[in-house]
Amino acid sequence: MEGSQVPVTAAPTAPLAVPIIPSPSEVLAKAAAAKDAVSPSIVSTDPANVGEVGMATVLGASAGYATKKIAKTGGLVLGVGFIAIQALAHADLVKVNWPRVETLMIGKIDQDGDGKLTGKDFQVGAGRLLHNLTSDLPSSVGFGAAFWLGFSDSSLSSLAFVSSAADLMELPTLPTFLHAFYQVAEIYTVTTILHRKIPIKPIAGYVCDWDGKRLEYRLNGLRVLLATVAFYAILSYLGIKDPSFIADNYLACCISACIIGLLASIFYYVKGLRKPPVDHQYRRCVTVDMLPPASIDPALAILEAARPLRDYTNTSPYSPMTFYLGWEFNPRVAGMDIKMMLYMWGTVALELVVLSSLSRHMRLNDGHITNAMWAYTGMFSWFVLDYMFHERIHLYTYDLFGEKVGFKLLFGCLFFYPFFYPLGSVILSNFVPATPSSDLSRPTLIILSLLFLTGWIFTRGPNHQKFHLKANPDRPYTFLGLIPQRTLPDTRILISGFWGLSRHLNYFGEILQAVAIGAPIMAAMGLWPAGIVAALYPAYYVALFVPREREDGKMCRRKYGKVWDEYCQKVPWRIVPFVY
DSSP: OTTOOOOOOOOOOOOOOOOOOOOHHHHHHHHHHHHHHHHHHHHOOOGGGOOOOOHHHHHHHHHHHHHHHHHHHHHHHHHHHHHHHHHHHHTTSOOOOHHHHHHHHHHHHOSSSSSSOOHHHHHHHHHHHHHHHTTTOSOOTTHHHHHHHHHOTTHHHHHHHHHHHHHHHSOOOHHHHHHHHHHHHHHHHHHHHHHHHSOOOOEEEEEEOTTSOEEEEOOOHHHHHHHHHHHHHHHHHTTSSOTTHHHHTHHHHHHHHHHHHHHHHHHHHHHHHHSOOGGGGBSSOOBGGGOOOTTSOHHHHHHHHTGGGBOTTOOOTTSHHHHHHOSBSSOEETTEEHHHHHHHHHHHHHHHHHHHHHHHHHHHTTTOOOHHHHHHHHHHHHHHHHHHHTHHHHTTSHHHHHOOBSHHHHHIIIIIIIIITTHHHHHHTTOOOSSGGGSOOHHHHHHHHHHHHHHHHHHHHHHHHHHHHHHOTTOOEETTTTEEOOBOTTSOOBOSGGGGTOTTHHHHHHHHHHHHHHHHHHHHHOTTTHHHHHHHHHHHHHHHHHHHHHHHHHHHHHHHTHHHHHHHHHSOOSSSTTTO
């Protein structure tokens, strides 16, 4: 009624409720939902597609971005201040009571009053921050999710990593495990059948048996790889196979491959115990360059030539090292060279893991492939195809004449190689960019491609040069006559071209390729925690190649004597030219 006075009664004031910040998975779900709700109005440039953007969303993203910058500045100031104080304390100019500082700091930061600094304190503090920032806003819908997206472009990616890591670590159910075990065993079986059925003319290799006969190999790896990928692509197209199965059930597949690799290792160890081969007495096997002239008794001459290669460590057959390193250099079953089959099994399975991760990535991105995933998949697939295309060159490498078939190789090729190497692809499969700028930029893509290309040249170049020397020792030049094939007198020790830069430039090239392959994950998903996973691949190469180079040096010193010392003086760098 006009002019009447309606008494206004104040509503009772509710106690202040301080929200606890949600878990990463909850934030991820909300952020993704918010992204779906607002992304057309933020990303699209078509006015017809621009919808309404809530003020809370804009303010939340801006506040998150500002908080990120303030936190970085605060961290810089705190770090510089700490370094300065410690420097003064070291010079006996000041003395800091750090236990008292810790007590005061905990008193200020402790949010739940338990006298300890725990993750819950940060959750409560973050919740209070969001509560204060949204105070008196007409609507706070979308503020929290936008805040996290603004705090870091890679924050959503980091949460995706945490979510995917949790999924990876979840133990599979028994039916899932059995399905995964069948899938892994099926891949190895299909690869074996295709290797047996696809025709190829055998060629003589660099390695010989103990009678001086060159071993022959059926090198149809590239055809087997393409045929296997085509086989599973057709099954996926027909709906018989799920192309994302390996990536979706990664842990179950890893466990399956572990079991297969372990069983194969035990089998070959027991087989060697029952009848130890002559290989067990040597550090490397006989190669073509050790063959005697036709006028000399081959058996006696070979054993004499191989004397410097004897293993005088007297390793017990029951030693763990025998199980780890193996008994035999080149075991064969039904005409198949087991060592080359191991490399083929691992390579084919690796490529299928990468492609499965790509399929999962496309499913989560509505059929779109991000630049980061393009870069990772492209470089890793090139790595795989390049190896298979140059399969013959592998016959002349250390792996063939210097490694035996034991746990290291069996478990390594059946599990570690196909499932550890491409671990980053499974993590990257969960990458859903929060904004277009969160993805790998084109300049970064070009830089990483050039880094990978450099590593490929440093890997393939030395291997090609040594291959041509061993296959065509009388040819004075290689690489279209650009690189001379100079060796130390009366030896096959190269001192020109790639081998004049360092003793194992190919190892450096492998490491560079691994860095380039892992870099898209770091660039797109941040250095922590996804970047740590990406760094495991190149870190493994460093851990592998540094001791291998030392072992190879010892073997060459026993074989060449003082000539090897002369080579080391001419080429002082072990792996990285001018550095190491």
